[in-house]
Amino acid sequence: MENKRKILVFNSLAGEKQEFKPIQEGRIGMYVCGPTVYSNAHLGNCRTYVSFDVIFRFLKHLGYSVRYVRNITDVGHLLDDGEDRMLKGARLEQLEPMEIAQKYANGFHEMMRIFNIQNPSIEPLATGHIIEQIEMVKEILERGFAYEKNGSVYFNTIRYIQSGNPYGELSGRVVEDLMAESRDNLKNQDEKNHPSDFAIWMKASDEHIMKWPSPWSVGFPGWHLECSAMSKKYLGEQFDIHGGGNDLKFPHHENEIAQSVGSCGHSPANYWLHTNMLLLNGRKMSKSEGNTISPEQLFTGESKFISKAYSPMSVRFFMLQAHYRSTLDITDEGLQAGEKGFKRLMDALATSKNVQPELSSNSAPKDELVSEIIEQIYSDLCDDFNAPKAIANLFEMAGLINSIANKQIASTEISQYAWEKLKDHFSFFIIDILGLKDESSEANENTTNGLMQLIIELRKDVRERKDWAGSDKIRDGLKELGIQLKDGKEGTDWSRI
Protein backbone atom coordinates (compact mmCIF):
# COMPACT_ATOMS: atom_id res chain seq x y z
CA MET A 1 0.00 0.00 0.00
CA GLU A 2 1.36 3.31 -1.08
CA ASN A 3 -0.95 5.70 0.74
CA LYS A 4 -0.27 9.36 1.31
CA ARG A 5 1.14 10.28 -2.02
CA LYS A 6 0.00 13.66 -3.23
CA ILE A 7 -2.35 13.27 -6.18
CA LEU A 8 -3.12 16.06 -8.60
CA VAL A 9 -6.31 15.89 -10.64
CA PHE A 10 -7.57 18.22 -13.30
CA ASN A 11 -10.87 19.43 -11.91
CA SER A 12 -13.19 20.64 -14.67
CA LEU A 13 -15.03 22.68 -12.07
CA ALA A 14 -11.92 24.75 -11.41
CA GLY A 15 -10.33 24.44 -14.85
CA GLU A 16 -7.01 23.49 -13.31
CA LYS A 17 -5.10 20.75 -11.58
CA GLN A 18 -5.80 20.56 -7.89
CA GLU A 19 -4.51 18.46 -5.07
CA PHE A 20 -6.92 15.63 -4.46
CA LYS A 21 -8.25 15.40 -0.93
CA PRO A 22 -10.95 12.87 -0.17
CA ILE A 23 -13.85 13.83 2.04
CA GLN A 24 -13.21 10.85 4.28
CA GLU A 25 -9.66 9.86 5.04
CA GLY A 26 -8.73 6.77 3.07
CA ARG A 27 -12.05 6.47 1.26
CA ILE A 28 -13.08 7.61 -2.20
CA GLY A 29 -16.52 7.76 -3.75
CA MET A 30 -16.42 7.88 -7.53
CA TYR A 31 -19.37 8.10 -9.89
CA VAL A 32 -18.97 7.76 -13.65
CA CYS A 33 -21.87 8.18 -16.06
CA GLY A 34 -22.48 4.87 -17.75
CA PRO A 35 -23.94 4.07 -21.15
CA THR A 36 -27.48 4.34 -22.40
CA VAL A 37 -28.18 0.80 -23.54
CA TYR A 38 -30.11 1.38 -26.73
CA SER A 39 -27.43 0.29 -29.22
CA ASN A 40 -24.03 -1.37 -29.41
CA ALA A 41 -21.15 -0.06 -27.33
CA HIS A 42 -19.38 2.81 -29.01
CA LEU A 43 -15.58 2.96 -29.13
CA GLY A 44 -15.68 6.31 -27.40
CA ASN A 45 -17.45 4.73 -24.43
CA CYS A 46 -14.68 2.20 -24.27
CA ARG A 47 -11.99 4.85 -24.10
CA THR A 48 -13.79 6.65 -21.28
CA TYR A 49 -14.20 3.49 -19.26
CA VAL A 50 -10.64 2.38 -19.93
CA SER A 51 -9.47 5.74 -18.61
CA PHE A 52 -11.52 5.50 -15.44
CA ASP A 53 -10.51 1.87 -15.06
CA VAL A 54 -6.88 2.92 -14.73
CA ILE A 55 -7.87 5.65 -12.29
CA PHE A 56 -9.89 3.14 -10.27
CA ARG A 57 -7.04 0.63 -10.21
CA PHE A 58 -4.44 3.21 -9.27
CA LEU A 59 -6.46 4.78 -6.46
CA LYS A 60 -7.11 1.35 -4.99
CA HIS A 61 -3.42 0.56 -5.19
CA LEU A 62 -2.58 3.74 -3.33
CA GLY A 63 -4.48 2.27 -0.44
CA TYR A 64 -7.81 3.99 -0.82
CA SER A 65 -11.00 2.12 -0.33
CA VAL A 66 -12.84 3.12 -3.49
CA ARG A 67 -16.53 2.76 -4.14
CA TYR A 68 -16.92 3.09 -7.87
CA VAL A 69 -20.48 3.54 -9.14
CA ARG A 70 -21.19 3.37 -12.85
CA ASN A 71 -24.83 3.36 -13.87
CA ILE A 72 -26.71 1.90 -16.77
CA THR A 73 -29.30 4.15 -18.32
CA ASP A 74 -32.26 2.09 -19.43
CA VAL A 75 -34.93 4.76 -19.48
CA GLY A 76 -35.62 8.42 -19.71
CA HIS A 77 -33.11 9.50 -22.29
CA LEU A 78 -34.98 11.66 -24.73
CA LEU A 79 -34.42 11.90 -28.44
CA ASP A 80 -34.80 15.07 -30.47
CA ASP A 81 -38.41 14.33 -31.14
CA GLY A 82 -39.12 13.65 -27.52
CA GLU A 83 -39.27 9.91 -27.94
CA ASP A 84 -37.62 7.75 -25.36
CA ARG A 85 -34.45 6.13 -26.67
CA MET A 86 -35.38 2.80 -25.27
CA LEU A 87 -38.73 2.95 -26.97
CA LYS A 88 -37.23 3.83 -30.29
CA GLY A 89 -34.91 0.87 -30.11
CA ALA A 90 -37.80 -1.35 -29.15
CA ARG A 91 -40.05 -0.29 -31.98
CA LEU A 92 -37.35 -0.79 -34.56
CA GLU A 93 -36.52 -4.26 -33.44
CA GLN A 94 -39.92 -5.45 -32.36
CA LEU A 95 -38.76 -6.18 -28.87
CA GLU A 96 -39.82 -5.29 -25.36
CA PRO A 97 -38.08 -2.18 -24.05
CA MET A 98 -36.45 -4.16 -21.28
CA GLU A 99 -35.37 -6.73 -23.82
CA ILE A 100 -33.51 -4.02 -25.67
CA ALA A 101 -31.95 -2.78 -22.47
CA GLN A 102 -30.86 -6.28 -21.51
CA LYS A 103 -29.49 -7.05 -24.94
CA TYR A 104 -27.29 -4.00 -25.13
CA ALA A 105 -26.35 -4.12 -21.46
CA ASN A 106 -25.08 -7.64 -22.10
CA GLY A 107 -23.15 -6.40 -25.11
CA PHE A 108 -21.72 -3.56 -23.08
CA HIS A 109 -20.58 -5.91 -20.32
CA GLU A 110 -18.99 -8.20 -22.86
CA MET A 111 -17.09 -5.25 -24.31
CA MET A 112 -15.94 -4.21 -20.84
CA ARG A 113 -14.67 -7.74 -20.29
CA ILE A 114 -12.89 -7.77 -23.64
CA PHE A 115 -11.12 -4.53 -22.77
CA ASN A 116 -10.19 -5.97 -19.36
CA ILE A 117 -12.07 -3.23 -17.55
CA GLN A 118 -12.78 -4.07 -13.91
CA ASN A 119 -16.37 -4.11 -12.76
CA PRO A 120 -17.49 -1.10 -10.79
CA SER A 121 -18.46 -1.59 -7.16
CA ILE A 122 -22.09 -0.86 -7.93
CA GLU A 123 -23.80 -0.72 -11.32
CA PRO A 124 -27.29 0.65 -10.73
CA LEU A 125 -30.06 0.68 -13.32
CA ALA A 126 -32.13 3.80 -13.80
CA THR A 127 -35.35 1.77 -13.93
CA GLY A 128 -34.47 0.28 -10.56
CA HIS A 129 -34.42 3.71 -8.94
CA ILE A 130 -37.68 5.31 -10.02
CA ILE A 131 -38.74 5.75 -6.39
CA GLU A 132 -35.54 7.57 -5.50
CA GLN A 133 -35.94 9.78 -8.54
CA ILE A 134 -39.52 10.64 -7.62
CA GLU A 135 -38.33 11.50 -4.11
CA MET A 136 -35.75 13.84 -5.54
CA VAL A 137 -38.31 15.57 -7.72
CA LYS A 138 -40.39 16.12 -4.58
CA GLU A 139 -37.42 17.61 -2.75
CA ILE A 140 -36.65 19.96 -5.60
CA LEU A 141 -40.29 21.04 -5.75
CA GLU A 142 -40.36 21.60 -1.99
CA ARG A 143 -37.37 23.85 -2.21
CA GLY A 144 -39.03 25.81 -4.94
CA PHE A 145 -36.60 25.04 -7.74
CA ALA A 146 -39.11 23.30 -9.96
CA TYR A 147 -42.64 23.74 -11.22
CA GLU A 148 -45.30 21.42 -12.53
CA LYS A 149 -47.00 21.87 -15.89
CA ASN A 150 -49.62 19.44 -17.14
CA GLY A 151 -48.20 16.50 -15.25
CA SER A 152 -44.57 17.19 -16.10
CA VAL A 153 -42.09 18.78 -13.74
CA TYR A 154 -39.41 21.20 -14.90
CA PHE A 155 -36.35 22.47 -13.14
CA ASN A 156 -36.55 26.23 -12.77
CA THR A 157 -33.12 27.41 -13.88
CA ILE A 158 -34.00 31.11 -13.61
CA ARG A 159 -35.11 30.79 -10.00
CA TYR A 160 -32.04 28.73 -9.34
CA ILE A 161 -29.75 31.39 -10.79
CA GLN A 162 -31.58 34.20 -9.06
CA SER A 163 -31.10 32.43 -5.75
CA GLY A 164 -27.39 32.91 -6.26
CA ASN A 165 -26.48 29.46 -7.50
CA PRO A 166 -23.78 29.25 -10.15
CA TYR A 167 -25.57 27.50 -13.00
CA GLY A 168 -23.09 27.07 -15.86
CA GLU A 169 -20.03 26.92 -13.63
CA LEU A 170 -18.90 23.53 -14.85
CA SER A 171 -19.42 24.05 -18.56
CA GLY A 172 -18.33 27.69 -18.61
CA ARG A 173 -21.75 28.96 -19.51
CA VAL A 174 -22.50 32.50 -18.52
CA VAL A 175 -25.57 33.03 -16.42
CA GLU A 176 -26.31 36.41 -18.01
CA ASP A 177 -26.35 34.81 -21.45
CA LEU A 178 -28.79 32.21 -20.30
CA MET A 179 -30.96 34.89 -18.77
CA ALA A 180 -30.73 37.11 -21.84
CA GLU A 181 -31.64 34.50 -24.37
CA SER A 182 -35.14 34.26 -22.94
CA ARG A 183 -37.37 36.38 -25.17
CA ASP A 184 -36.64 35.02 -28.64
CA ASN A 185 -36.72 31.38 -27.80
CA LEU A 186 -39.58 31.56 -25.40
CA LYS A 187 -42.25 31.11 -28.01
CA ASN A 188 -40.86 27.72 -29.04
CA GLN A 189 -41.28 26.34 -25.59
CA ASP A 190 -44.63 24.84 -24.94
CA GLU A 191 -44.51 24.01 -21.27
CA LYS A 192 -41.18 25.29 -20.07
CA ASN A 193 -41.06 28.77 -18.58
CA HIS A 194 -37.60 29.32 -19.96
CA PRO A 195 -35.50 27.57 -22.64
CA SER A 196 -32.80 26.64 -20.17
CA ASP A 197 -35.27 24.87 -17.89
CA PHE A 198 -35.20 21.11 -18.18
CA ALA A 199 -37.57 18.26 -17.41
CA ILE A 200 -37.06 16.23 -14.27
CA TRP A 201 -40.33 14.32 -14.68
CA MET A 202 -42.17 13.80 -17.94
CA LYS A 203 -45.78 12.87 -18.33
CA ALA A 204 -46.03 9.88 -20.64
CA SER A 205 -48.22 9.86 -23.69
CA ASP A 206 -50.61 6.96 -24.15
CA GLU A 207 -48.36 5.03 -26.50
CA HIS A 208 -45.45 5.24 -24.07
CA ILE A 209 -44.67 1.80 -22.69
CA MET A 210 -42.12 2.59 -20.00
CA LYS A 211 -43.98 4.64 -17.45
CA TRP A 212 -44.54 4.76 -13.74
CA PRO A 213 -47.08 6.39 -11.45
CA SER A 214 -46.03 9.54 -9.63
CA PRO A 215 -47.74 12.37 -7.73
CA TRP A 216 -47.81 14.41 -10.95
CA SER A 217 -48.65 11.93 -13.68
CA VAL A 218 -47.99 8.49 -15.01
CA GLY A 219 -44.67 9.17 -16.65
CA PHE A 220 -40.92 8.77 -16.52
CA PRO A 221 -37.93 10.60 -15.04
CA GLY A 222 -35.77 13.12 -16.88
CA TRP A 223 -32.41 11.92 -18.11
CA HIS A 224 -30.24 13.95 -15.78
CA LEU A 225 -32.12 12.91 -12.69
CA GLU A 226 -31.06 9.29 -12.53
CA CYS A 227 -27.39 10.09 -11.97
CA SER A 228 -28.27 12.56 -9.23
CA ALA A 229 -30.57 10.10 -7.50
CA MET A 230 -28.29 7.09 -7.78
CA SER A 231 -25.07 8.87 -6.86
CA LYS A 232 -26.82 10.25 -3.79
CA LYS A 233 -28.15 6.86 -2.83
CA TYR A 234 -24.85 5.03 -3.06
CA LEU A 235 -22.24 7.70 -2.43
CA GLY A 236 -24.11 10.22 -0.33
CA GLU A 237 -25.07 13.81 -0.94
CA GLN A 238 -21.44 14.74 -1.37
CA PHE A 239 -18.73 12.53 -2.75
CA ASP A 240 -15.28 12.87 -4.25
CA ILE A 241 -15.10 12.22 -7.97
CA HIS A 242 -17.66 12.49 -10.71
CA GLY A 243 -16.53 11.51 -14.17
CA GLY A 244 -17.74 11.09 -17.69
CA GLY A 245 -17.13 12.05 -21.28
CA ASN A 246 -16.44 15.65 -22.15
CA ASP A 247 -19.67 15.83 -24.10
CA LEU A 248 -21.66 15.26 -20.92
CA LYS A 249 -20.45 18.44 -19.28
CA PHE A 250 -23.40 20.33 -20.63
CA PRO A 251 -26.19 19.90 -20.10
CA HIS A 252 -25.98 16.58 -18.28
CA HIS A 253 -23.46 17.29 -15.55
CA GLU A 254 -24.45 20.91 -15.21
CA ASN A 255 -28.00 19.79 -14.57
CA GLU A 256 -26.89 17.13 -12.16
CA ILE A 257 -25.24 19.81 -10.09
CA ALA A 258 -28.36 21.96 -10.25
CA GLN A 259 -30.53 19.03 -9.18
CA SER A 260 -28.31 18.18 -6.24
CA VAL A 261 -28.09 21.77 -5.09
CA GLY A 262 -31.80 22.13 -5.72
CA SER A 263 -32.70 19.10 -3.65
CA CYS A 264 -30.21 19.12 -0.82
CA GLY A 265 -28.38 22.40 -0.97
CA HIS A 266 -24.95 21.42 -2.19
CA SER A 267 -23.00 20.29 -5.21
CA PRO A 268 -22.62 16.50 -5.46
CA ALA A 269 -18.94 16.05 -6.27
CA ASN A 270 -15.75 17.88 -5.36
CA TYR A 271 -13.80 16.85 -8.42
CA TRP A 272 -15.18 16.55 -11.93
CA LEU A 273 -13.07 14.59 -14.39
CA HIS A 274 -13.81 14.56 -18.09
CA THR A 275 -12.34 12.35 -20.76
CA ASN A 276 -11.81 13.71 -24.22
CA MET A 277 -13.18 12.53 -27.53
CA LEU A 278 -11.91 9.99 -30.01
CA LEU A 279 -11.28 11.09 -33.59
CA LEU A 280 -11.02 8.91 -36.67
CA ASN A 281 -8.44 10.08 -39.19
CA GLY A 282 -8.45 13.52 -37.64
CA ARG A 283 -12.19 13.98 -37.80
CA LYS A 284 -14.88 13.32 -35.30
CA MET A 285 -16.56 9.97 -35.44
CA SER A 286 -19.93 10.39 -36.99
CA LYS A 287 -22.30 7.72 -38.06
CA SER A 288 -24.17 10.02 -40.39
CA GLU A 289 -20.97 10.93 -42.24
CA GLY A 290 -19.77 7.34 -42.30
CA ASN A 291 -16.69 8.33 -40.36
CA THR A 292 -16.93 5.72 -37.67
CA ILE A 293 -15.49 2.43 -36.54
CA SER A 294 -16.82 0.02 -33.94
CA PRO A 295 -14.83 -2.06 -31.45
CA GLU A 296 -15.89 -5.19 -33.33
CA GLN A 297 -14.57 -3.80 -36.61
CA LEU A 298 -11.30 -3.01 -34.92
CA PHE A 299 -10.99 -6.58 -33.66
CA THR A 300 -11.94 -8.19 -36.96
CA GLY A 301 -10.24 -5.73 -39.27
CA GLU A 302 -13.43 -5.40 -41.28
CA SER A 303 -13.41 -1.68 -41.95
CA LYS A 304 -12.20 0.46 -44.78
CA PHE A 305 -10.31 2.57 -42.28
CA ILE A 306 -7.89 -0.13 -41.16
CA SER A 307 -5.65 -2.61 -42.97
CA LYS A 308 -5.78 -5.39 -40.41
CA ALA A 309 -7.34 -6.60 -37.16
CA TYR A 310 -6.10 -5.27 -33.84
CA SER A 311 -6.33 -7.16 -30.60
CA PRO A 312 -8.28 -5.65 -27.70
CA MET A 313 -5.18 -5.22 -25.58
CA SER A 314 -3.23 -3.47 -28.29
CA VAL A 315 -6.20 -1.12 -28.67
CA ARG A 316 -6.27 -0.56 -24.92
CA PHE A 317 -2.55 0.15 -25.00
CA PHE A 318 -3.04 2.51 -27.93
CA MET A 319 -5.67 4.38 -25.94
CA LEU A 320 -3.46 4.64 -22.88
CA GLN A 321 -0.63 6.12 -24.92
CA ALA A 322 -2.65 9.33 -25.05
CA HIS A 323 -3.67 11.30 -22.00
CA TYR A 324 -7.34 10.94 -21.08
CA ARG A 325 -7.88 14.69 -21.41
CA SER A 326 -6.54 14.85 -24.98
CA THR A 327 -8.40 13.94 -28.09
CA LEU A 328 -7.02 10.75 -29.57
CA ASP A 329 -6.81 10.29 -33.30
CA ILE A 330 -7.42 6.76 -34.47
CA THR A 331 -5.43 5.96 -37.58
CA ASP A 332 -4.28 2.70 -39.07
CA GLU A 333 -0.66 3.80 -38.72
CA GLY A 334 -1.18 4.84 -35.12
CA LEU A 335 -2.80 1.51 -34.28
CA GLN A 336 0.07 -0.37 -35.88
CA ALA A 337 2.62 1.63 -33.93
CA GLY A 338 0.65 0.92 -30.78
CA GLU A 339 0.42 -2.76 -31.52
CA LYS A 340 4.17 -3.06 -32.01
CA GLY A 341 4.96 -1.03 -28.96
CA PHE A 342 2.60 -3.17 -26.91
CA LYS A 343 4.30 -6.30 -28.19
CA ARG A 344 7.70 -4.94 -27.25
CA LEU A 345 6.48 -4.25 -23.74
CA MET A 346 4.93 -7.71 -23.38
CA ASP A 347 8.02 -9.39 -24.82
CA ALA A 348 10.13 -7.65 -22.21
CA LEU A 349 7.65 -8.78 -19.57
CA ALA A 350 7.98 -12.39 -20.73
CA THR A 351 11.76 -12.05 -20.77
CA SER A 352 11.77 -10.70 -17.23
CA LYS A 353 9.91 -13.79 -16.08
CA ASN A 354 11.93 -16.30 -18.07
CA VAL A 355 15.50 -15.28 -17.36
CA GLN A 356 17.18 -15.77 -14.02
CA PRO A 357 20.31 -13.67 -14.11
CA GLU A 358 22.94 -14.10 -11.46
CA LEU A 359 23.63 -10.65 -10.21
CA SER A 360 25.55 -8.85 -7.55
CA SER A 361 24.40 -9.55 -4.04
CA ASN A 362 25.61 -6.13 -2.96
CA SER A 363 24.13 -2.86 -4.01
CA ALA A 364 25.44 -1.81 -7.42
CA PRO A 365 25.57 1.32 -9.64
CA LYS A 366 22.37 0.68 -11.61
CA ASP A 367 20.27 0.05 -8.53
CA GLU A 368 19.48 3.67 -8.08
CA LEU A 369 18.28 3.98 -11.65
CA VAL A 370 15.70 1.28 -11.01
CA SER A 371 14.38 3.13 -7.98
CA GLU A 372 14.32 6.40 -9.88
CA ILE A 373 12.26 5.02 -12.75
CA ILE A 374 9.76 3.37 -10.42
CA GLU A 375 9.42 6.56 -8.43
CA GLN A 376 8.98 8.48 -11.69
CA ILE A 377 6.11 6.25 -12.75
CA TYR A 378 4.38 6.89 -9.44
CA SER A 379 4.81 10.62 -9.97
CA ASP A 380 3.48 10.32 -13.50
CA LEU A 381 0.35 8.57 -12.34
CA CYS A 382 -0.13 10.91 -9.41
CA ASP A 383 0.02 13.82 -11.80
CA ASP A 384 -3.50 13.61 -13.17
CA PHE A 385 -3.13 9.93 -14.03
CA ASN A 386 -0.60 10.50 -16.80
CA ALA A 387 -0.59 7.04 -18.35
CA PRO A 388 1.36 8.01 -21.50
CA LYS A 389 4.21 9.34 -19.44
CA ALA A 390 4.17 6.26 -17.27
CA ILE A 391 4.31 4.14 -20.42
CA ALA A 392 7.36 6.05 -21.64
CA ASN A 393 9.06 5.12 -18.39
CA LEU A 394 7.94 1.53 -18.71
CA PHE A 395 9.86 1.40 -21.99
CA GLU A 396 12.89 2.57 -20.03
CA MET A 397 12.36 -0.39 -17.74
CA ALA A 398 11.95 -2.69 -20.74
CA GLY A 399 15.31 -1.52 -22.04
CA LEU A 400 16.95 -2.29 -18.71
CA ILE A 401 15.34 -5.72 -18.55
CA ASN A 402 16.49 -6.62 -22.04
CA SER A 403 20.00 -5.38 -21.36
CA ILE A 404 20.25 -7.46 -18.21
CA ALA A 405 18.82 -10.52 -19.94
CA ASN A 406 21.31 -10.09 -22.80
CA LYS A 407 24.16 -9.55 -20.36
CA GLN A 408 24.72 -6.19 -21.95
CA ILE A 409 24.60 -4.87 -18.44
CA ALA A 410 27.22 -6.71 -16.44
CA SER A 411 26.19 -8.69 -13.40
CA THR A 412 28.32 -6.43 -11.25
CA GLU A 413 26.38 -3.37 -12.34
CA ILE A 414 23.08 -4.27 -10.77
CA SER A 415 22.11 -6.14 -7.66
CA GLN A 416 19.83 -9.13 -7.42
CA TYR A 417 17.59 -7.10 -5.16
CA ALA A 418 17.21 -4.32 -7.75
CA TRP A 419 16.45 -6.87 -10.45
CA GLU A 420 13.64 -8.39 -8.43
CA LYS A 421 12.29 -4.93 -7.74
CA LEU A 422 12.57 -4.01 -11.42
CA LYS A 423 10.73 -7.02 -12.76
CA ASP A 424 8.09 -7.01 -10.04
CA HIS A 425 7.20 -3.38 -10.60
CA PHE A 426 7.35 -3.75 -14.37
CA SER A 427 4.77 -6.50 -14.24
CA PHE A 428 2.74 -4.73 -11.59
CA PHE A 429 2.40 -1.48 -13.53
CA ILE A 430 1.55 -3.18 -16.81
CA ILE A 431 -0.83 -5.84 -15.54
CA ASP A 432 -2.36 -4.39 -12.40
CA ILE A 433 -2.39 -0.65 -13.00
CA LEU A 434 -2.63 -0.22 -16.77
CA GLY A 435 -4.80 -3.33 -16.88
CA LEU A 436 -3.04 -4.85 -19.87
CA LYS A 437 -2.84 -8.60 -20.13
CA ASP A 438 -1.11 -11.25 -22.09
CA GLU A 439 -3.56 -12.32 -24.73
CA SER A 440 -2.34 -15.83 -25.31
CA SER A 441 -4.23 -18.34 -23.24
CA GLU A 442 -2.34 -19.93 -20.40
CA ALA A 443 -3.18 -23.56 -21.09
CA ASN A 444 -1.95 -23.30 -24.65
CA GLU A 445 1.02 -21.41 -23.40
CA ASN A 446 2.17 -24.25 -21.16
CA THR A 447 1.92 -26.81 -23.92
CA THR A 448 3.62 -24.54 -26.38
CA ASN A 449 6.39 -23.80 -23.92
CA GLY A 450 7.09 -27.50 -23.52
CA LEU A 451 7.02 -28.14 -27.25
CA MET A 452 9.28 -25.23 -27.94
CA GLN A 453 11.75 -26.37 -25.31
CA LEU A 454 11.93 -29.71 -27.08
CA ILE A 455 12.27 -28.27 -30.55
CA ILE A 456 14.96 -25.87 -29.45
CA GLU A 457 16.96 -28.74 -27.93
CA LEU A 458 16.64 -30.85 -31.05
CA ARG A 459 17.69 -27.96 -33.20
CA LYS A 460 20.67 -27.39 -30.93
CA ASP A 461 21.95 -30.86 -31.89
CA VAL A 462 21.38 -30.16 -35.56
CA ARG A 463 23.29 -26.91 -35.24
CA GLU A 464 26.16 -28.57 -33.41
CA ARG A 465 26.53 -30.82 -36.45
CA LYS A 466 26.61 -27.58 -38.48
CA ASP A 467 23.64 -28.80 -40.46
CA TRP A 468 22.50 -25.30 -41.31
CA ALA A 469 19.95 -26.46 -43.85
CA GLY A 470 18.24 -28.57 -41.23
CA SER A 471 18.51 -25.80 -38.65
CA ASP A 472 17.02 -23.27 -41.04
CA LYS A 473 14.26 -25.67 -41.97
CA ILE A 474 13.15 -25.79 -38.36
CA ARG A 475 13.38 -22.04 -37.97
CA ASP A 476 11.52 -21.30 -41.22
CA GLY A 477 8.88 -23.87 -40.43
CA LEU A 478 8.25 -22.29 -37.05
CA LYS A 479 8.12 -18.88 -38.66
CA GLU A 480 5.32 -20.15 -40.86
CA LEU A 481 3.45 -20.98 -37.66
CA GLY A 482 4.06 -17.52 -36.28
CA ILE A 483 6.97 -18.34 -34.03
CA GLN A 484 10.27 -16.54 -34.19
CA LEU A 485 13.46 -18.17 -32.96
CA LYS A 486 16.15 -15.96 -31.52
CA ASP A 487 19.65 -17.38 -31.38
CA GLY A 488 21.78 -15.65 -28.80
CA LYS A 489 24.85 -16.10 -26.67
CA GLU A 490 22.91 -17.74 -23.89
CA GLY A 491 21.12 -20.21 -26.12
CA THR A 492 17.95 -19.93 -28.12
CA ASP A 493 14.85 -18.01 -27.13
CA TRP A 494 11.57 -17.63 -28.97
CA SER A 495 8.52 -15.39 -29.26
CA ARG A 496 5.38 -15.07 -31.27
CA ILE A 497 5.58 -12.84 -34.30
Added chain:
RNA sequence: GGUCGGAUGGCCGAGUGGCUAGGCAGAGCUCUGCAAAAGCUCCUACAGCGGUUCGAAUCCGCUUUCGACCUCCA
Protein backbone atom coordinates in the same frame (compact mmCIF):
# COMPACT_ATOMS: atom_id res chain seq x y z
C1' G B 1 -23.13 32.58 -34.63
C1' G B 2 -21.72 32.02 -29.09
C1' U B 3 -18.41 29.48 -25.52
C1' C B 4 -14.21 26.48 -24.80
C1' G B 5 -9.92 23.47 -26.10
C1' G B 6 -6.06 21.99 -29.55
C1' A B 7 -2.17 22.83 -33.60
C1' U B 8 4.69 19.19 -31.59
C1' G B 9 9.79 15.69 -36.00
C1' G B 10 7.79 10.81 -41.80
C1' C B 11 3.39 8.92 -38.37
C1' C B 12 1.14 8.59 -33.25
C1' G B 13 1.74 11.15 -29.06
C1' A B 14 3.92 13.33 -23.70
C1' G B 15 5.86 17.65 -21.69
C1' U B 16 8.38 21.98 -19.85
C1' G B 17 10.17 29.39 -19.63
C1' G B 18 16.78 27.62 -20.34
C1' C B 19 18.24 20.70 -19.18
C1' U B 20 16.83 13.28 -23.66
C1' A B 21 9.82 12.27 -23.54
C1' G B 22 8.33 7.57 -25.40
C1' G B 23 6.43 4.37 -29.31
C1' C B 24 6.31 3.33 -34.68
C1' A B 25 8.89 4.06 -39.32
C1' G B 26 14.00 5.06 -41.55
C1' A B 27 19.79 4.81 -41.38
C1' G B 28 24.30 2.82 -39.18
C1' C B 29 26.81 -0.32 -35.63
C1' U B 30 27.28 -4.53 -32.00
C1' C B 31 25.88 -9.52 -31.57
C1' U B 32 25.39 -13.63 -35.20
C1' G B 33 26.77 -19.44 -39.79
C1' C B 34 22.57 -16.58 -41.82
C1' A B 35 18.20 -14.25 -40.02
C1' A B 36 15.32 -12.21 -36.25
C1' A B 37 15.30 -10.18 -31.57
C1' A B 38 17.85 -7.19 -28.28
C1' G B 39 21.35 -3.26 -27.19
C1' C B 40 23.91 1.24 -28.81
C1' U B 41 24.03 5.53 -32.13
C1' C B 42 21.76 8.91 -35.69
C1' C B 43 17.49 11.53 -37.93
C1' U B 44 16.25 16.50 -32.59
C1' A B 45 10.28 18.98 -34.04
C1' C B 46 7.07 22.31 -31.65
C1' A B 47 1.07 26.01 -37.43
C1' G B 48 2.12 31.40 -39.11
C1' C B 49 3.06 36.52 -37.64
C1' G B 50 4.02 39.92 -33.83
C1' G B 51 5.05 40.93 -28.46
C1' U B 52 6.99 40.06 -23.19
C1' U B 53 11.86 38.02 -21.53
C1' C B 54 18.83 37.54 -20.71
C1' G B 55 16.27 33.30 -22.92
C1' A B 56 9.71 30.79 -25.51
C1' A B 57 7.85 25.29 -28.73
C1' U B 58 6.42 26.59 -23.39
C1' C B 59 3.59 33.31 -21.37
C1' C B 60 0.49 37.32 -24.19
C1' G B 61 -1.98 39.08 -28.80
C1' C B 62 -3.52 38.36 -33.79
C1' U B 63 -4.09 35.06 -38.13
C1' U B 64 -4.93 30.33 -40.22
C1' U B 65 -6.77 25.64 -39.13
C1' C B 66 -8.92 21.38 -36.49
C1' G B 67 -12.12 19.76 -32.73
C1' A B 68 -15.83 19.89 -28.72
C1' C B 69 -20.20 21.92 -26.46
C1' C B 70 -24.60 25.14 -27.25
C1' U B 71 -30.53 20.73 -24.16
C1' C B 72 -29.07 12.98 -28.68
C1' C B 73 -23.89 11.80 -27.44
C1' A B 74 -18.34 8.69 -23.52
